[in-house]
Amino acid sequence: MLNILVGGFYGDEGKGKVASYLGLTDSPSYAVRTGSINAGHTVTLGGKSWKIRIIPSAFVNNKTKLALAPGALTTMEQLFYEIQTTNSEGRLIIDPHVGIITKKEIDDERNDENLMKTVGSTGQGVGYAEARRILRLLKLAKDYKELERYLGSVPDLIISELEKGNLVWVEGTQGTFLSLYHGEYPYVTSRNCTSSGVLSEIGVGPKYVNEILIVFKAYVTRVGNGYLEGELSEEEAARSGLLEVATVTGRKRRAAPFNVKLAKEAIRINSATQVAITKIDSLFKEAYKVREYEKLPLQARKWIEEIEAELKTPITLIGTGEDSMDMVDLRKERVGEA
Numbered sequence: 470m471l472n473i474l475v476g477g478f479y480g481d482e483g484k485g486k487v488a489s490y491l492g493l494t495d496s497p498s499y500a501v502r503t504g505s506i507n508a509g510h511t512v513t514l515g516g517k518s519w520k521i522r523i524i525p526s527a528f529v530n531n532k533t534k535l536a537l538a539p540g541a542l543t544t545m546e547q548l549f550y551e552i553q554t555t556n557s558e559g560r561l562i563i564d565p566h567v568g569i570i571t572k573k574e575i576d577d578e579r580n581d582e583n584l585m586k587t588v589g590s591t592g593q594g595v596g597y598a599e600a601r602r603i604l605r606l607l608k609l610a611k612d613y614k615e616l617e618r619y620l621g622s623v624p625d626l627i628i629s630e631l632e633k634g635n636l637v638w639v640e641g642t643q644g645t646f647l648s649l650y651h652g653e654y655p656y657v658t659s660r661n662c663t664s665s666g667v668l669s670e671i672g673v674g675p676k677y678v679n680e681i682l683i684v685f686k687a688y689v690t691r692v693g694n695g696y697l698e699g700e701l702s703e704e705e706a707a708r709s710g711l712l713e714v715a716t717v718t719g720r721k722r723r724a725a726p727f728n729v730k731l732a733k734e735a736i737r738i739n740s741a742t743q744v745a746i747t748k749i750d751s752l753f754k755e756a757y758k759v760r761e762y763e764k765l766p767l768q769a770r771k772w773i774e775e776i777e778a779e780l781k782t783p784i785t786l787i788g789t790g791e792d793s794m795d796m797v798d799l800r801k802e803r804v805g806e807a
């Protein structure tokens with residue numbers, strides 16, 4: 470059974486938190502990360518916090534094996550740093566085709582005015598590495614001796630798991646409207662971050678897909694440039710408790726209210742079958758750390774039900790706090806899953 474998690478807005482929807490919750494509750498045999506180190510996922514569990522950029526957030530379940538998809542890219546430094554901090558030595562498989570970003574791509578990107586000033590790139594060298602991969606110049610994981618002990622064909626492994634009937638969760642990165650093809654070009658990232666893009670990065674066809682869970686935050690944020698409908702001023706965002714700081718770059722995130730029109734479009738582009746809403750406690754303070762639907766404040770439940778009626782897709786997970794386990798899980802009631 471292949472389940473996919475994707476971002477519904479402009480990234481930073483809380484995919485890391487949701488993916489870590491799913492790792493703990495569903496105990497998938499594998500969790501697969503796609504994308505690259507421009508994406509920062511934050512995981513908080515039992516008072517401990519990790520900011521990760523390449524290891525799947527489901528690492529918090531030490532029984533889950535971890536894989537990096539052929540379409541993923543990383544620097545060697547970030548990879549080894551995270552292997553250590555997430556304790557994933559011995560259970561991490563890196564596809565030989567994972568792209569390796571070097572100082573050259575990072576320097577080239579940081580000297581690129583169009584990317585750094587106009588687009589507002591995170592400056593991690595990902596776009597340059599993708600470009601060099603397309604030009605058949607980039608070195609891959611298989612070219613690095615120090616990675617030999619981690620290498621294995623991820624598509625082969627994942628398909629074998631699926632044939633055995635085991636559960637695999639795929640952790641997409643960024644958000645639908647940062648997609649190279651589906652976002653507001655050129656204010657986009659260097660890959661297609663929708664469900665179909667994620668599948669092609671792994672090398673698994675759509676026939677195995679069971680659920681596509683799209684993650685929306687209870688409000689919209691965007692870092693970097695491009696249009697943001699209903700954008701609040703920094704003061705307004707701060708006053709409403711919606712001002713965030715980016716994980717990778719430390720920039721302030723621009724904020725706007727929840728956008729139903731964008732959410733509907735994202736559900737269509739991703740063929741999403743379920744919706745997760747995170748950070749509901751930023752809109753309704755009494756929702757903080759609540760784990761049962763009936764215990765959510767009435768206003769929060771009304772808000773959820775109104776949005777669900779508009780989106781015509783079941784809202785199955787509701788994030789109520791920073792801890793991985795601060796979650797209302799309605800999957801059993803809504804779609805009959807555990």
Ligand code: IMP
Pocket residue numbers: 479480481507508509584588589590591592593595596642643647656657658659692693694
């Ligand atoms: P790049 O992918 O680093 O070149 O950045 C291109 C655009 O995508 C910029 O607006 C970035 O702020 C945005 N972006 C890239 N990755 C993320 C992410 O993980 N979260 C939010 N925004 C991102």
Ligand code: MG
Pocket residue numbers: 480481482508509510511716
């Ligand atoms: Mg992020």
